[in-house]
Amino acid sequence: MPSVDAISHVRGTSQYVDDALPPSGLLQAAVVASPLAHGTLRSLDLQAARAQAGVVAVFTAADIPGQNCWGTIIADQPLLAATDVQYVGQPLAVVVGQSRAIAQAAAQQVQVDIDPLPPLLDPREAYRRGQIIGQPRSFALGDVEQAWADCDTIVTGQCDLGGQEHLYLETQRCRAIPLEGGDLRLESATQNPYGTQRTVAQMLGLACHDIEVEVKRLGGGFGGKEEQATLWAALAALATWHLQQPVELVLSRQDDLRMTGKRHPYLSEFKLGLNRAGKMLAYEVQHYQNAGAYADLSPAVLERTLCHSTNAYAIPNVRITAVSCRTNLLPSTALRGFGGPQGMFVIESAIAQAAEQLGVPKEELQANNLLRAGDTLPYGQRLSTDSVRQTWEQVCQTYHFARRRKAVAIYNASQFERKKGLALMPICFGISFSQTFLNQAGALVHVYGDGSVSVSTGGVEMGQGLRPKIAQIAARAFGIDEQQIKIESTNTTRVANMSPSAASVTTDLNGHATLAAIAQILVRLRVLAAQELGGLDPNQVAIAQEQVLYGHEPTGWTWQQLVAKAALARVDLSAHGFYATPGLEFDHQRERGHPFAYHVCGTALIEVTLDCLRGTYEIDAVRLVHDLGRSVQPQVDRGQVEGGLVQGLGWMTIEDLRFNEKGQLLSKDLSTYKIPDVFFGPQTLEIQFIETPEKVSGPYSSKAVGEPPLMYGLGVFFALREAMQAFRQRPDYAFKLPLMPEQVLCELYREAVERLTIPEGLDHGQTTVESLPGAHSSPAPLPQR
């Protein structure tokens, strides 16, 4: 059955924050942001802005009555900067006007006086200067130092991973409405209603119960509204609290791009050792995470990097070190994968480097070292599934890998300027918040007297299909038609203390909590039915397809009749359910434990064609086998796999998050930051699902699906690299993201680029250029024959 959301989406009647009928007197807000990456804030001249027609008020840090510092992990970030600025785009003031256009125009009239300080942008430089967040952390297995001696091949290298913009289609927004007694209601596009509630309460010196956060749905989140939706909600709340009038803050796309944090860039150094048989014996990696100016979720992201640095491979001796580095860039934040893919990219790079050095196909080394059930991961947990190997083998068989390998070799031998590349990309991703305490959820279920059902959970619908999944789970648990179920908005007055909707586990946690609530109501209904049927065994009572059964036989009662009787019999038809993932623990002293309920695994085969004349490429095909468990909504899950994959492919290739040396974002609009469009590919996409059972999993043996598929996208980098090697073999192609046509071409023709690079200050187009040798005088690349 199609979900209610899908129907309202296609009719354009789904309401996002600013689509709901505006309350009377609704004002609009816009944010004044720092133009400089680093400096001392001397003054803000608000005169000109206040003088604009239609401007109602301007608020600064001085107007914050309570705490002006926030952050879920470390409260180190001001809501509005008061003394110093630490990144371009840092909020300094909020302007309120009669319309959004007025507020946005007036925000540009605020004169900002900042004494500039030199910005620090490079994470390794930040580390050297002691600018780190928390402490460096290290995970270890075996004894790396000892193991190097046993290695026949050792490769070293480094990776330079760019960030990624979320580019949710709906920018950040919140509508704040004053309630009686100074309370506030925040209609916020947040993945984290409780976090938003808590921060706003602290900012205003109020209690959590004074702030109601309501979330209907998000127009995409991808992690960008986990921590960072709170700031915009707080600024709308601040204005509303002062003015006692409803205020809406909707970031323009450009403001969203320049003011909100993105995926963490990383610089990583690796060393990988193998024996003659191609077994990986030792792996050492040092990650420098570019956290930006404030802690945000960086320590947790770093933890997931530590956990995923060996991806799907069993390596007996490992030392993973990671440090979160403070720089003068936007505070980096959660984005689908949450540090995991950064760790995985580096080990894949190390394997690629080793394969190239040894002259063997990368997949041979990968296949030699895949994880098996029972293998110990670098955080001490034993892997409970064999689905890494199972999906690898299934991809190779069903999609005829050997045949494709041969076909690519033939193609590459017959073509000069077009080369194909193949890559296999296995993934193994831990499911659960790595911070154990977050693995909890609540749900509130009401059965109304007419048999209809209302379900509230702490989970937020952001396109991931939480609502259709919970509806399906609830209908199945009750044994009634899905039409009877309504999934309510997410509201802090109905479900309290919710964890953010993140880490792929929203359905797992909230689905189980929903089941826990329903189970309570069902027990009461069974007892009642057994009594009414004549003192029989409640355990023999069941409901299926809206019929009440006893010992699998119809009793003649319908669901509706049963509910009506229960209401008369004074049976409680409401219940609150709670779920905490069992078996999780982590010892931060020993960096050992069991942080994940289970792992989601799969393997993708990626095929590309590279145009070696122009540096452009096509993603011809992605074929993958993914362990989904037993899906409760196969169409939703397929959509998550397809969408996650493409988001990963985009990050690797065309998504160019670029800052200049002043720390200003250069890719500041949609004409300069490009996400995959409909032409982008893959041209062919084939997906097979397998169902591996787990002891602890999602409801009805389903598995989390949101993040893992993104990591299949990493394979495109290595497929392109293989194609580059086929055109021109060289040992030192950079492991640098993104691999745009510019990077491809400049790598393929590195010598020509060096010749064509004109030193700054020379007069372009004059004789200096003419005297540069043309391309022909010494043919640039030396392609393989």
Place this chain on the structure above:
Amino acid sequence: MADPIQFLLNDRPVVTSQPPGLPVLDYLRQDAKLRGTKEGCREGGCGACTVLLGEWQGDDRPFYKPVTACLLPLGELQGKHLVTIEGLNQPQLSPVQQAIVDGGATQCGFCTPGMVMAVTSQLLSADRCADDRAIARILSGNLCRCTGYAALKRAVRDLLQRFQGITDLAGLVDQGVVPAYFLDVPQQLARLPVAAAPAPPQGGLWVAGGTEVYVETDLRLNQQPIYLLCGLPHLRGIQAEGGGIRLGALTTFADLETHPLIRQYLPAIPEFMAQIASWPIRTRATVGGNLVAASPIADVAVLLLALDAQLVLQQGTQQRSLALREFFRAYKLTALQPEEVLIAVVLPPQALRQHLHFEKVAKRKTLDCASVNSAIALQVEGNVIQQASLAMGGVAPIPLFLQTTSAYFRGKPITPDVLTGAFPLLQTEISPISDVRGSAAYKRLLARQLLIAHFTTLFPDHLQVRDFYAVS
């Protein structure tokens, strides 16, 4: 105060006194309270605000094109039919809506109304081509961050196949693609006055397609007079003239893509157009606007430079002709005099008898600005180049005609050595800078690569890429 604007908004006629320069997106969301149309970027880059604009094009029913409401001036609506998602809704889902629901092709839903509009516009046209490229073109202006497009493409393919043979309005209404009120739209539109042609104001902001102006300028609070050129029908149209082709300045990129004269005499051009912007932008962006905006990476400007286009400029009743190659003076500065209007672009007869090729490389292959773009037009007899015209964008402050390199080729045979001899000349003529679209060195390299691409694409029997890079 400007005259009120009268148009048909979905099923009802409306009159508004809002300023003609107001973006239709803001009119819809703030004034008309129709909030199914979403704001995603305000730069025509995401398609979340896609609406349908129906206007007479000589047929018995209005022709509907998808346009982005964020770049559409309200004044453009005079006498036309504007359709939003609300105007498609019926008690039952339309086949387009149903296909997206059934295909699981909507996730967060924010881009979905725009998608529905884009696909519906295709069903309102006669084109039922369902190959991959055609399907991609339909969705070329719509970004979706959730689905990765696979489910959307499946849904659209299925839909186009089901609607083979159903193209008449009655049939589409019968199938529920559009509501029944569409049948009355021709009569209702006939009752509305069409846009009058006002006299050009002194100064003010002149808007052709708006796809540049509305990105560069926030027109929500605009105070200066707006002069919408759409009211000047004589600036539209493509005609044969003196053995060449005359393009009215308001010729859209979509016209260049679809017009029979272009397809007959410059058959390569429709193919090039597919590399420029998106279909909804191409339905609005004009040739004249592209030239006057004078962006150094203007795709159409580069193409027309290679074709040695001649401009017709008008000031009052005075007209003058100017070679496009003389038009660009400095960064975003042209030879246009104050109060002078570009009214037409004339492609000379020889433009129609040449080998023509266009190349463009950007971060994303489609709906992106070029790092470097280039066009070449060549007259060849036997193996000898009689005339060569090479133009490039992204390599200078202006769209650049490469005079020296072009002249070098005259009288020379098409051989690898001849082409190689052009490389140093090429480098002397260009002066790219490093920016977000690429480093200067990359653009220099790309300029060379695209020159090779021109010749190896046009003359594969005479030279191949390996001639330039193979080890001797």
